[in-house]
Amino acid sequence: MHIGLIGGIGPAATDFYYRGLIDRARATEVPLACTIAHADVREMSKNLTGGNPKRQAEIFADLIARLKRAGADVAAVTSMGGHFCINELLPISLLPLVHGIHAVDAGIRKSGLRKIGVLGFSFKAGTDDLRESPMVDVAQALLGRGYKLRIYDPALNLAALVGANKRVIDTKMPHLASLLHTDLASRLRRLGPSDDLPEH
Numbered sequence: 001m002h003i004g005l006i007g008g009i010g011p012a013a014t015d016f017y018y019r020g021l022i023d024r025a026r027a028t029e030v031p032l033a034c035t036i037a038h039a040d041v042r043e044m045s046k047n048l049t050g051g052n053p054k055r056q057a058e059i060f061a062d063l064i065a066r067l068k069r070a071g072a073d074v075a076a077v078t079s080m081g082g083h084f085c086i087n088e089l090l091p092i093s094l095l096p097l098v099h100g101i102h103a104v105d106a107g108i109r110k111s112g113l114r115k116i117g118v119l120g121f122s123f124k125a126g127t128d129d130l131r132e133s134p135m136v137d138v139a140q141a142l143l144g145r146g147y148k149l150r151i152y153d154p155a156l157n158l159a160a161l162v163g164a165n166k167r168v169i170d171t172k173m174p175h176l177a178s179l180l181h182t183d184l185a186s187r188l189r190r191l192g193p194s195d196d197l198p199e200h
Helices: 011-028 041-049 053-069 081-089 100-111 134-144 163-172 184-189
Strands: 002-007 033-038 074-077 115-119 148-152
Touching: 002 011, 002 053, 011 033, 033 053, 041 053, 041 081, 053 074, 053 081, 074 081, 081 100, 081 134, 100 134, 115 134, 134 148, 134 163
Parallel strands: 002 033, 002 074, 115 148
Antiparallel strands: none
16 A cells, blocks of 8 residues: 655654654565655644634645655545644545544554543644644543543643633633643653553
8 A cells, every 4th residue: 555644744743654654564564655745834833823724624635636646545644733624634635534533542442541641732832722733632532432631731821821722621621620730750750560641
């Protein structure tokens, strides 16, 4: 299978996906066919903050068309942040899409773990922007299935949230404060071999 990646949003996420594909191909001894199309993270951020998922989906769809012409059989958006327009992208994509949120959900269910740690919750590292953050939807889905969550995001200060950013949490996750933890290092040091996540 020839895999097409929409990369650049950001480069570290693209590298993570690409290295994962290389490792999987090496482990299974299946030759890797992969093409990466570059997307502009600044343009994506502008469409996110401007509340324009339709425009971003059109940009991704154009890149997916290029990936298809390059021979790709399936495409993936290489960041969770990029999934803010996934519902608009699915109907117009010329290739089947790997849905990152569904893949994370399936992986967690397969693992058998019941307590999940989330490192980073906002749309972009170092900010408190929760508007259109796919992690809000991921957290909602996990909580709805009975998982216990602990969230660590040092940039997130609920008391400082205002406007549309605050409305996201008031509407979708009014209990977020009870899930946030600020001292990640000490909790990781207390992890035992049988623990998947510390309680408090």
